[in-house]
Amino acid sequence: MRSAHPRRPGRARVEHHPGSARTPSPLIPEPSAESVRIIPLGGVEEIGRNMTAVEFGGDIFILDCGFQFREEETPGIDYILPNTGYLEERRDRIRGLIISHGHLDHIGGIPYIMDRIGNPVIYTRKLTGMMIKKRQEEFVQGSQLQIREVEMDEAIKLGNATIRFFNVTHTVPDSMGIILETPWGDVVFTGDIKLDHENGEPSEEEHQEYSIFQKRNVLALLMDSTNVWQPGFSIPESTVYRTLENIIRDSKGRLVVAMFASHLERLIRVVHFAEQYGKKIVIDGRSMRTNIEIAREIGLIKYKDDTVVAVENMGQYPPERIIILATGAQGDEFASLARIGNKTHKYIRLTLSDTVVLSSSVIPGNERAVQKLKDNLSRQGAHIITYHASDVHASGHGNREEAAWIHRQIKPKFFIPVHGYHYMLRVHADLAIQEGVAPKNVAIPDNGSIIEIQKGEKMTKLSVKAPSGLRVVEGHTVTELSDVLMRDRKALGQEGFCVVVATVDRRTGKLHKSPDIISRGFVYLRDNKELMDQTRLIIRKSVEVSMRNPRAADLDAARDDLAESVARFLLQRTLKRPIVIPVIVSV
């Protein structure tokens, strides 16, 4: 649903458009000499469009550059971007964009934003870099990106700072945390994060990884808050692997495993289990094929060529040896699983012995689509396994106790929760205080909040904010969101509209003929002759009264009166509020 944009064939181009509601840049003081300035530009009033700027010693470092899929509140919009106005006015100080991992809420903004901020060098790990490049290929005239691949043990000198990295557990390989060394201690950014653990005891690898912080002096921590409001520990991915392994080993019919193509770690495991148990993989879905190819290319996964079979050759193998990897577990209308569900898939029809594993949770907003998908699949007789009844999915974001453990390893002096709605940040802030951060050293940001730590001692949130109006992508265009447009769309989607056309004789002030009424999305006027006739009377009366009035020389007033009369009448008769467009032609 949200990730598919079938209306955009071929490669996209990007046009920047100021928008009518362009927010004027506020006057923002320069950072004082001995301060670290931290500005979350996106991702702290929502899930998605993560981007944070860190500025000190005259240098700006940007952490991540994501986008967000559209919301109920932004109908017709494709994506929402972080507002980069602050950066655009300070391009000359930008020393680099550092990307934690390759998910769209961390890299999705790149094709739309890089030009605006002067196309800085991107620092990230190999897989993430490849994912960024693949995506850039979808854009015509996309900037030539400069991507500098980093190693985990590297220390990168940028401007006056040194940047280091650490491994974090998430759902895509090469996920990393970022350490910015400042004169007053480290600014640590975790990116998306969870822990590998067994019954709440973090693994040896996690202990090892976080042990680096024993010798570090952490000034400030910026950390993912997505699931911190959930109690306890999240299900570790290892449990999911065990469950999937058992399902794959024991399957007696065809198995369809549906998940996000971005869930690369899990995809790799499924391919591995398939080989281990002598089964064949059918990859159905372009993004999944692309991601598996990337993973193979850089050696993250190794498999024999004949493990993957083309969907049209699937019939050459007994059903119990077939595993179909499919996209569309969120109910996306154009994904392969939807086509399997509604029987429009070119090659796959379900049978009673097939099993469909939905290896994902349901993203809020997609419930209806997923329900419809499950209904369609089960109408064909397939057995469906979901994460409710079986551990076939785990979130990539840690729960409260994982966050608490990480806080205890990193031991920051200052804390800024990021990645989440305000409520989630608030819960995370409370947790940080419980784990020992002084309450005055915790700041809950909004998008654009300017937080400064002076001399490593004192945290303040400036009263002025960086520009934070919503920037959106719609079609080719990047623009500021128009509230009027959104309000109109919401109204139209519920109430429809009604165009009334009156041709008036300028000499007599009488209507030339019976007025025309054209409506869409309102009520079924064609079936409601009485309402049509009465509306025509209202139109005639309104226009003829207006024309008798001397101010009617100005047709605008007559139009306003007409729209108001018709709207009032229709509301009273139907309880609906269509947008009424009055057209008066004077001849």
Next chain:
Amino acid sequence: MRSAHPRRPGRARVEHHPGSARTPSPLIPEPSAESVRIIPLGGVEEIGRNMTAVEFGGDIFILDCGFQFREEETPGIDYILPNTGYLEERRDRIRGLIISHGHLDHIGGIPYIMDRIGNPVIYTRKLTGMMIKKRQEEFVQGSQLQIREVEMDEAIKLGNATIRFFNVTHTVPDSMGIILETPWGDVVFTGDIKLDHENGEPSEEEHQEYSIFQKRNVLALLMDSTNVWQPGFSIPESTVYRTLENIIRDSKGRLVVAMFASHLERLIRVVHFAEQYGKKIVIDGRSMRTNIEIAREIGLIKYKDDTVVAVENMGQYPPERIIILATGAQGDEFASLARIGNKTHKYIRLTLSDTVVLSSSVIPGNERAVQKLKDNLSRQGAHIITYHASDVHASGHGNREEAAWIHRQIKPKFFIPVHGYHYMLRVHADLAIQEGVAPKNVAIPDNGSIIEIQKGEKMTKLSVKAPSGLRVVEGHTVTELSDVLMRDRKALGQEGFCVVVATVDRRTGKLHKSPDIISRGFVYLRDNKELMDQTRLIIRKSVEVSMRNPRAADLDAARDDLAESVARFLLQRTLKRPIVIPVIVSV
């Protein structure tokens, strides 16, 4: 959000309108003499609008009469009703409407449907009857309902049948199951159902209640499937009561407890705990006040007059003695909790020492609204307790193991799962088979499926269905849903529309003046002069070419061409597909 209709002040009236898409009634054979016919008319392809007809021996019995709130798929609609076409054509056989309990998905259709089916007598328990009456008062010219209150141990003779009842556990008092005695055994309908249990062992009362089935011969079971896909046992309501009791006892500041007003059992408990711990109750929300008054009136709850204090007098008591019962836990825009959240509540402003308990889960589709609510509440500093981290809510519908236990008590020969999406019914059907029902004796219905059990031996699903087109309430009107209208609204809500007005000289075929372009919800045309100018050129060209063509005598063709040219041009330039309305005035 979904339950509030602020646009409807005062009492509603109901107009019936055929709609353009009126489904012609199919030819349905008469039931054979020795058969029981069961027709789920709503609630088996969705959650909501539950209604089932049972017909035998020339009598029709109707079980429940609910409605459903609108879906993503039905924008602008208020409610969706069961299609009662089958009943309308057989009014003379209807012997009664039996209502299992007072929730809107079981009684909401009554004001819209009773007239259409001949206003049969309603049989139900006292509280349910009062809830139905209260609701009917909101309608002008609502039918005078005939409600016959039943006792649990009564046996009602209706037509040739005897009807009996049994107590079931749900979230509203007076919930009951229904037993229709037929010559071939009982048709048992559970209504909404869960079990009271302790760690998976049903309570003594449940054992007692279901023991009646030991001596009965159950022909067919129709049972709630809402949560049967969830493993294990659901949280029992008793656990929720314990949690709420602890929270109420220990609260050191004001407590806001938000829940559905329909969750009457829990409301009663909260009032009870308040008295027990010497606290005062503030009731904020009309539906909650109404429901508590009804419960008090019929003796379901007793409390001292001074336990409830008016919201404006709340300040006379110390904060730790105040419990505010509020509606709006689903994020409903106009409910009291939303007004507390956005600081527009006349009397209540949150402080750092206040706690808000959201004693409900989130209905799919409301996630964003609830997230916004939580963000607003936590911005004011209130501590929020949700069902994720604490047992402050439990569903009213039992999980898989509860369903299994009930199946073992009732031991039906035939089984028809109801109340749920197809996937849920399918899971329930599999469960019934696992519990011993023969696979050929299980039928998964769609809305309108006609299922017959012949001579108590053989179940068939007729190839013909009862009318099942969607009936909807929009404003005052009850009508059949128009697919065209829904499609237009969805398009308008994303893409907007564009009216182009060309005045053409009928002699020269040239435009009289520059064409007008009026758009709403499309893109911000006013800011895009270039696009406006180019569109005007396209309009001029299209119309003038059309007018040169001899077929232009017919302006319709010219209009079609104009709409198509403009739509194609706008799509290419903006990637948007606004609905284009061409207006050509020939003068």
